[in-house]
Amino acid sequence: MEALTDQDGIKRYLVNINVNGDPYTVIVKANTLLVNLLRDQLDLTGTKKGCELGDCGSCTVLLDGKPVNSCTVLAVEADGRGITTIEGVARSEKLDKIQESFVNNAAVQCGYCTPGMILSAKALLARNPKPTEQEVREAISGNLCRCTGYVNIVKAVLEATGD
Amino acid sequence: MNENYSVIGxxxxxxxxxxxxxxxxxxxxxxxxxxxxxxxxxxxPHAHARIISIDTSKAEKLPGVKAVITHRDVPSLKYGISPARWDENIFCIDKVRFVGDKVAAVAALDEETVYRALKLIRVEYEVLPAVFDPVEAIREGAPRIHDEYPMNINTEIHQNFGDVEKAFAEAHHVRTDLFMGQRTYQCPIEPHSAISIWEGGKLTVYSSTQSPHYHQYYIAREFGLKMGDVRVIKTFVGGGFGGKLEPTGLEFAGAALSRITGRPVKMFYDRHEMFAHNRGRHRQIMEVTTGVDKNGKILGLHANFIMDGGAYTSLGIASAYYAGAMLTLTYDFENYKFDMIRAYTNLPACGAQRGHGAPQPRYALEAHLDMVARDLGIDPLELRLRNARQPNTITPNEFKVNSCELTACIEKARELSGWKQKKGNLPSGRGIGLAVGSFVSGAGYPIYRTNLPQAAAIIKVHEDGSAATLYTGATDIGQGSDTVLCQMAAEAMGYFYENMKIVSADTETTPHDFGAYASRQTLMSGSAVKQAGEEVKQQLLEMAGEMMELPPGELDCREGIVFSKYSPEATRTFAEVAREFFVQKGPLVGRGSYTPPKLGGKFKGAPVGTSPAYSFAAQISEVEIDGETGQIDVKEVWDVHDCGMVINPALLRGQVHGALFMGMGESVWEEVVFDKNGRILNGNLGEYRMPTAVDMPKITSELVESYEPAAPWGVKEVGEGATIPTMGCFSNAIYDAMGVRVYSLPLSYEKVWRALKEKKEMESGLKSAAGRIYDKC
Amino acid sequence: MYLPDFDYQSPGSLKEACQILAAFGSRARVLAGGTDLMIKMKHGLLAPDVLVSLKNISQLAGIGYVQGRGVVIGARATHNDLVNSPVLQKKYLSVCEAAHHMANNQIRNVGTVGGNIVNAVPSADLPPILIALNAAVKLVGADGERELPLESFFTGPNRSVIGTDEILSEIVIPDQTSTGSTYMKFGLRRSGALAVVGVAVAVTVAGGVLKEAKIALGAVSPTPMRAVKAEELIRGRAVTDELLEEAGVCAAGECSPISDIRGSKEYRQDMVRVFTRRALRRAINEGHV
Incomplete structure (x- = not known):
């Protein structure tokens, strides 16, 4: 991987990533986490920080289609890969079916877990378009929500399945 | 019940x-x-230590660091949220009182530099003996935490209503039980955060807050600024649950750093720091004594509690009073005694968490009453029905209860859950339990003494009538107050929800409101909004009267159409009338404010627990216990609520789900644990176990018909009420399943396992079989 | 929170990676999924000068069956790779299930089987079932490679026999005579919880007799451990409920758990009893599940 070293000897790496369909070349230190790259350098603040230890799922993004906690992934490790953040879920004024279902089912309260929740659900429906309730619960069990008791979230995901 | 309304319901x-x-x-x-x-x-890093010296020089020299401040750089005025005990400083001056007490702050170019700089600050401490248990803290000779508070007593309460001793003497049965609560934490998913911008004598603070007003008040006071020169703006807030009501320290430190550097400063806590700052639920030690007649009618109740307050007051005085005050709401009895000591300890300060002081005492009372029912051979549900409070009654501690459908709640929960078929008939390991609860719909009095109204609102109709903006200080932290208040505004105006806009919780642009706590906004902010909406409508109808040449009293407006009540063909649209109003008279604006009536008695502490209205709830849970591991599998929970008239059923149920979820977490899984030096062992979301989606059972949330005369459209609270019965409900279900009572929270797997083991050992009178074979291997 | 500074290398071959490791010694760490490493670094428990990423070493990925060796799992396979592997699903569903009950979905998408082993956390979920199935690990170093039973890999909490220049490259589950295996995890929450105890068993049953049994325990001693006395106790005996209970009691006596915030020593011991019995019963009745 290409790297530049500044006058203080600090090395910075050239990272090529595709975010929400758009190619970016960014320069990061080795210790830059993917979540900070997205939030601080690309201004994609829909990806939240809740615990920074991989426990809460607020920072969930899709890495090559799979949900991961961006707080424990190095930006340099994402080089050459594709990332979907919450900002990339709806591609026009029209919301994605899951997003719409979250709004219609009162699945959003404070909204802080919502981006990660939606991305986990999105990944589930991509590989399993007709999940059972238990499969939905499992798929979002890495996303903690303190407001809803998950009741309406589960309902919203189930309602977004199928045709 | 909603047919008469177009927008609400x-x-x-x-x-x-x-x-x-x-x-x-x-x-x-x-x-x-x-x-x-x-x-x-x-x-x-110490629970109790004298600060000998602070050396910030190394940190200041780190490239990128712009300011390092300590107590020397900030006002030394003590602050807090309860005026009776202002006991905190922005930074500790002489000593630190818990692991996590604030000592200094740094501002730098980026996050990484800030963390590095913190490590370069050298603080020399003289470690002092510390005390972590409230019972030990109030013993003679315990280390004193605040010089001003001998025996570490922060709050002491002795209330006596009627004659409890006499009631016990006359009772058929008197029983005493001792319960232990635990320390829990609100754990909003969004960590606390504040951005302070001090510019030209004016301070602007963007904050993740539940109350812009209290933040504004305390920040202005601390820095000697006029209220008008402090602007607090709530952004979107990622959950509060009580922890974001009071200043967090970030606003003060950020303001000072911004003044020194002349730059905006963003401050935040990471997850562990949130746990350390805390202000979560108090751990209470609760002795409950009840005297009943032979039919289970409660004659008298004595609640004798001690609570661990942690190192500072926070909202703890109110928590202490609430703990006892709220016990009288659900049952009709006359003799009540409440004793409480809130002790200082060298642990993080506790404050208000969903349900405030009430859930743990409620757990104690509800578990205790089940034992009383068992002693008497009465079905525990029946015992509650016999004692349930009725509408238009007054509690022994002088709370006036208007609407109250507790009996209906219990009966409906009984029906929904199949209580009659299940109770006593479930297979071994399976059990069903009931508990009830009640909560305020807004506190009768603000946190500091003031005659400001509780809430105010302004509605401004757009020049062409195509939209209306509600300006309210009410604070949406996710619960949906913006939505509910816009529904109320549209209803009152005869307008559409879809055309409503809102500006809320910004002290400079929105009228005063105390914010999101004590489940106050639907009733209190709603009252102000309703009044503002009605004022808009009144002016609109007068204008329409002129336009239509009809007396305004003959007109009404609904869903954007002004019409004559007598000749339906005569109509104008809201928009055209509003436009005409603007052309002829200028902005069409409505105003409203709300001050509750004078509430409560005259005794010490009488204001805490007063409210214009009270919600009531009954909860039933069904659980299955693994008899070998103590693991609790929650099968289903039913919540039936009397929360008055409902403005938005979907959001209301969301509140019940969330409150129940929090109560469930506190029942079985959640507890902040410390080591012997007062350091938190589980300050993260992996080991502080709130339930995940796979842990949550099926929840049924139902309502009973109810209308509260003291409230706009008959509304009452719901946001906190459903947390209150939950722990008692689980305790009772576990008892029903296994015949063991766990007397301390959380009702963890291991505690249930231990209780089962002790029961078995007691029954067999033998050392366990396992024990014998261990020796062989 | 932040990560201390380090140098990042992403070599394209195992050989190159081992050379870098050899050059930096204990100052370097291998970065596989990072789900554990990143957290330790954020907490300041580790501050390596160099992280050697395995992301470009493609030979470490993949799960397949190799005649004569058995099921070979590349160390970089994620937990979800294990869960979704057709080979494992067919032969050792028990391994898929063990992987499935780890952490949460996001972590299972990143965390690797190699990392789970090399971190040597006593409560790790994969080692017990792999040990019960007799798995071996292959360690590749700058000067060659070696293969050893997983059981002898661990030396203590966060400690193992791996050299500073070595990389765990493969896990091999040899062909079995066992007729059933399973891993039972007892955690305090259904997702995102570490094991309070983890019990894995592999059994060979014929004609109602336990010909052979392996019992591996997690979270109840400094390293994953075999309950050899319990294995011995039941070997060659007819399967009865009493026998399995005895095995559980014996295993409980063999382990040496500590008391911590997740459970007391006493509780853990008793859970070993319960889950050893239950795991044996399940593997006997249901095969590799």
Whole structure:
């Protein structure tokens, strides 16, 4: 991987990533986490920080289609890969079916877990378009929500399945 | 019950739903300002220590560091949220009182530099003996935490209503039980955050807050600023649950850093720091004694409690009073005695968490009453029905209860859950339990003494009538107050929800409101909004009267149409009348404010627990216990609520789900644990176990018909009430399943296992079989 | 929170990676999924000068059956790779299930089987079932490679026999005579919880007799451990409920758990009893599940 070293000897790496369909070349230190790259350098603040230890799922993004906690992934490790953040879920004024279902089912309260929740659900429906309730619960069990008791979230995901 | 309304009573989608599902909603931590610095607070590693010296020189020299401050750089005025005990400083001056106490702060170019700088601050401490248990803390000879508070007593309460001793003497049966609560934490998913911008004598603070007003008040007081020169703006807030009501320290440190550097400063806590700052639920030690007649009628109740307050007061005085005050609401009895000591300890300060002081005492009372029912051979549900409070009654501690459908709640829960078929008939390991609860719909009095109204609102109709903006200080922290208040505004105006806009919780642009706590906004902010809406409508109808040449009294407006009540063909649209109003008279504006009537008695502490109205609830849970492991599998929970008239059923149920979820977590899984030096062992979301989606059972949330005369459209609270019965409900279900009572929270797997083991050992009178074979291997 | 500074290398071959490791010694760490490493670094428990990423070493990915060796799992396979592997699903569903009950979905998408082993956390979920199935690990170093039973890999909490220049490259589950295996995890929450105890068993049953049994325990001693006395106790005996209970009691006596915030020593011991019995019963009745 290409790297530049500044006058203080600090090395910075050239990272090529595709975010929400758009190619970016960014320069990061080795210790830059993917979540900070997205939030601080690309201004994609829909990806939240809740615990920074991989426990809460607020920072969930899709890495090559799979949900991961961006707080424990190095930006340099994402080089050459594709990332979907919450900002990339709806591609026009029209919301994605899951997003719409979250709004219609009162699945959003404070909204802080919502981006990660939606991305986990999105990944589930991509590989399993007709999940059972238990499969939905499992798929979002890495996303903690303190407001809803998950009741309406589960309902919203189930309602977004199928045709 | 909703046929007469066009906008309220309907599950309209949330105002902010769309921006929250697209990631566009900006929380405080998402905001950026030109030249902004990042700041953090250095905290104490010791539970109790004298500060000998602080050397910030190394940190100041780190490239990128713009300011390092300690108590020398900030006002030394003590603050707090309860005026009776202001006992905190922005930074500790002489000593630190818990692991996490605030010592210094740094502002730097970026987060990484700030963390590095914190490590370079050298603080020399003289470690002092510390005390972590409230019972030990109030013993003679315990280390004194605050010089001003001998015996570490922060709050002491002795209330006596009627004659409890006499009631016990005359009772058929008197029983005493001792219960232990635990320390829990609100754990909003969004960490606390504040951005302070001090510019030209004016301070602007963007904050993740439940109350812009209290923050404004305390920040202005601390820095000697006029209220008008402090602007607090709530951004989107990622949950509060009580922990974001009072200043967090970030606002004060950030303001000082911003004044020194002349730059905006963003401050935040990481997850462990949130746990350390805390202000979560108090751990209470609760002795409950009840005297009953032979039919189970409660004759008298004595609640004798001690609570661990932690190192500072926070909202703890109110918590202490609430703990006892709320016990009288659900049952009709006359003799009540409440004793409480809130002790200082060298642990993080406790404050208000969903349900405030009430859930743990309620757990104690509800578990205790089940034991009383068992002693008497009465079905525990029946015992509650015999004692349930009725409408238009007054509690022994002088709370006036208007609407009260507790009996209906219990009966409906009984029906929904199949109580009659299940109770006593479930297979071994399976059990069903009931508990009830009640909560205020807004506190009768503000936190500091003031005659300001509780809430105020302004509605401004757009020049062409195509939209109306509600300006309210009410604080939406996710619960949906923006939505509910817009529904109320539209209803009162005869307008559409879809055309409503809202500006809320910004002390400079919105009228005063105390914010989101004590479940107050639907009733209190709603009252102000209703009045403002009606004022708009009144003016609109007068204008329409002129336009239509009809007396205004003959007109009404609904869903954007002004019409004559007598000749339906005579109509005008809201929009055209509003436009005409603007042309002829200027802005069409409505105003409203709300001050509750004078409530409560005259005794010491009488204001705490007063409210214009009280919600009531009954909860039933069904559980299955693994008899070998103590593991609790929650099968289903039913919540039946009397929360008055409902403005938005979907949001209301969301509140019940969330409150129940929190109560469930506290029942079985959640507890903040410390080591012997007062350090938190599980200050993260992996080991502080709130339930995940796979842990949550099926929840049924139902309502009973109810109308509260003291409230706009008959509304009452719901946001906190459903947390209150839950722990007692689980305790009773576990008892029903296994015949063992766990007397301390949380009702963890291991505690249930231990209780089962002790029961078995007692029954067999033998050392366990396992024990014998261990020796062989 | 932040990560201390380090140098990042992403070599394209195992050989190159081992050379870098050899050059930096204990100052370097291998980065596989990072789900554990990143957290330790954020907490300041580790501050390596160099992280050697395995992301470009493609030979470490993949799960397949190799005649004569058995099921070979590349160390970089994620937990979800294990869960979704057709080979494992067919032969050792028990391994898929063990992987499935780890952490949460996001972590299972990143965390690797190699990392789970090399971190040597006593409560790790994969080692017990792999040990019960007799798995071996292959360690590749700058000067060659070696293969050893997983059981002898661990030396203590966060400690193992791996050299500073070595990389765990493969896990091999040899062909079995066992007729059933399973891993039972007892955690305090259904997702995102570490094991309070983890019990894995592999059994060979014929004609109602336990010909052979392996019992491996997690979270109840400094390293994953075999309950050899319990294995011995039941070997060659007819399967009865009493026998399995005895095995559980014996295993409980063999382990040496500590008391911590997740459970007391006493509780853990008793859970070993319960789950050893239950795991044996399940593997006997249901095969590799």
């Amino acid at each position: 309907k599950s309209v989608p949330k105002m902010d739903g769309r921006v929250k599902v697209t990631g566009q909603a900006k929380y405080t931590g998402d905001l950026k300002f030109p030249n902004m610095l990042v700041g953090k607070i250095l905290t104490s």
